[in-house]
């Protein structure tokens with residue numbers, strides 16, 4: 001797996017996606033990134049682009065890219081798609097077949113392996129409706145790394161922390177640890 005598409009959604013752990021890009025690049029992987037509108041409140045396009053060496057895409061409203069159906073081209077490009085951090089919103093959107101923005105549309109339009117690294121408040125993670133979405137995705141072949149248990153940015157403790165970048169990297173490339 002040499003070509004990684006990293007989808008960054010709008011969780012507080014979005015800053016950790018920068019470390020993921022660094023780890024992938026250090027391992028010789030090609031990395032392209034897309035970020036949701038919410039994610040862009042947590043990270044800058046400059047840091048993503050300098051680290052990945054590729055332009056960051058954030059919207060379907062990109063004439064130059066979309067005149068050649070850029071989102072379909074990008075959906076075909078990777079060997080693996082990692083959504084990290086994966087918000088409750090993006091996970092639930094994919095589980096329900098939504099295509100409301102660039103990230104969701106691309107995730108609908110790809111046949112490539114998709115791995116989610118969830119990151120959210122423990123109550124969101126434990127929400128019964130949300131857990132049904134997780135079940136739907138697992139039974140349809142989507143993969144999950146984490147979340148893990150621990151202290152959260154909101155001050156609560158429990159399941160919902162994103163796996164650390166190094167652990168994600170190791171699970172993807174150095175073991176068959178995916179759950």
Ligand SMILES: Cc1cc2nc3c(=O)[nH]c(=O)nc-3n(C[C@H](O)[C@H](O)[C@H](O)COP(=O)(O)O)c2cc1C
Nearest residue numbers: 009010011012013036038039087088089090119120
């Ligand atoms: C400070 C802050 C932190 C947030 N952290 C998370 C989070 O860790 N996980 C999550 O699912 N949503 C989180 N949210 C809510 C999402 O940003 C929100 O649901 C958004 O619609 C997600 O959009 P996206 O999935 O398109 O990125 C947070 C919101 C704010 C303002």
